[in-house]
Amino acid sequence: MASTATSTRVALVTGAGQGVGRQTAIDLVRRGIAGRVVVNDYVAERAEAVANELRGLGAEAIAAPFDVTDGPAVREAVAKATAEFGGIDILVNNAGNSGTAGHAQDQSLFWESDPAEWTPWIGVNFTGVLNCTHAVVGGMVERGYGRIVTVISEAARVGEPNYVVYSGAKAGAAGFTRAIGSATGRHGVTANCVALGATRTPATAQIDEMDDKTARRILSGYAVKRFGEATDAAAAICFFAGEDAGWITKQTLPVNGGYSNAL
Numbered sequence: 001m002a003s004t005a006t007s008t009r010v011a012l013v014t015g016a017g018q019g020v021g022r023q024t025a026i027d028l029v030r031r032g033i034a035g036r037v038v039v040n041d042y043v044a045e046r047a048e049a050v051a052n053e054l055r056g057l058g059a060e061a062i063a064a065p066f067d068v069t070d071g072p073a074v075r076e077a078v079a080k081a082t083a084e085f086g087g088i089d090i091l092v093n094n095a096g097n098s099g100t101a102g103h104a105q106d107q108s109l110f111w112e113s114d115p116a117e118w119t120p121w122i123g124v125n126f127t128g129v130l131n132c133t134h135a136v137v138g139g140m141v142e143r144g145y146g147r148i149v150t151v152i153s154e155a156a157r158v159g160e161p162n163y164v165v166y167s168g169a170k171a172g173a174a175g176f177t178r179a180i181g182s183a184t185g186r187h188g189v190t191a192n193c194v195a196l197g198a199t200r201t202p203a204t205a206q207i208d209e210m211d212d213k214t215a216r217r218i219l220s221g222y223a224v225k226r227f228g229e230a231t232d233a234a235a236a237i238c239f240f241a242g243e244d245a246g247w248i249t250k251q252t253l254p255v256n257g258g259y260s261n262a263l
């Protein structure tokens, strides 16, 4: 894989301070898909550290610490990045899970939950996708080129009993992505989703602490008997983000070791 930036494309990756987002930012550069990267994370030090890593790979990179659920902050950061790098060509809506509060444990039974518990899940997994897409898609349409990739979850496709609001918010993001794809295809802008199964990242650190029996039980639902890696996710995201994927839009690609099928 090439280790120097060969593209002038500008990418914004949300939640890129660790896990799938960090790996995606790195691979966009290594694969020559983006040469300028706006590294978003709510945690400023994480964003700065990844921006430094990307500079080490020969890319131009800026850290953009904002909360994707804060519409005005998103618009301000995108305007600043655009002034520095030019318009955003590639948006990876990756920030997710339970948002800035960190990765929450299983939600309580939905019928016992307090509606106030739903807000962080809907905010980062749905509203955040709207905010970031809204901030960049007009420019993509104007310039006649854009790639939007939204990271959803198998929870959105299959329905996770312990993550029901998360499942719904991610499914909402997928529906939104299909609709945006319909609206922008004629302008050279594609919009697709990648649906992840259980993937080893800081959010799922419990995978590394799991005993063999628990791991085997979880993996019994997977055709490929290992957990996913951030590199597995990033490979699919980079595919949709690349120039060559221009005739693929409104699709959801499961990256899930065969946990479920897309027919």
Ligand SMILES: NC(=O)c1ccc[n+]([C@@H]2O[C@H](COP(=O)([O-])OP(=O)(O)OC[C@H]3O[C@@H](n4cnc5c(N)ncnc54)[C@H](O)[C@@H]3O)[C@@H](O)[C@H]2O)c1
Residues within 6 Å of the ligand: 014, 015, 016, 017, 018, 019, 020, 021, 040, 041, 042, 043, 046, 066, 067, 068, 069, 093, 094, 095, 096, 097, 098, 099, 100, 103, 124, 128, 151, 152, 153, 154, 195, 196, 197, 198, 199, 200, 201, 202, 203, 204
């Ligand atoms: N890891 C998995 O097993 C898995 C499975 C299915 C889907 N996903 C999805 O993949 C994406 C990446 O997950 P991950 O496992 O790499 O997570 P992670 O928690 O390791 O990393 C996410 C990063 O996003 C940042 N972030 C969180 N809320 C934010 C906000 N509101 N604004 C800006 N930044 C914010 C966090 O600070 C963190 O650095 C998420 O959308 C998640 O829902 C992950």
